[in-house]
Amino acid sequence: MGILDKNYSEKRDFIRMKISAPLNAKLSLDSDTIEGQCRDLSGGGMQVETTTPVAVGTELEVEISSAHGHNPTLRARARVxxxxxxxNETHILGLEITQVLQ
Structure with missing residues (x-):
């Protein structure tokens, strides 16, 4: 099935799921933790809202946990x-998932 044959209005490889889950991210070469909210998630990436500005191209290790305490959490490497x-002084980041971690 090609992208033009898909029935839904958003012609992507993965459908986005709207979520609101806490997110922690660590810069790949740093020990600082960035906190935020994951606003949507798909098989290839996510949209994150945070109060910390992060430059395009930055590599992160992200962890998304359920507000309801469900396990497992999602751990992945991602690129801004x-x-x-x-x-309100927030930043919206588009992250591409480059590797899912265990």
Missing amino acids: VRSTAGE
């Missing part, structure tokens, strides 16, 4: 592919 200003 988009960074825009949000409301």
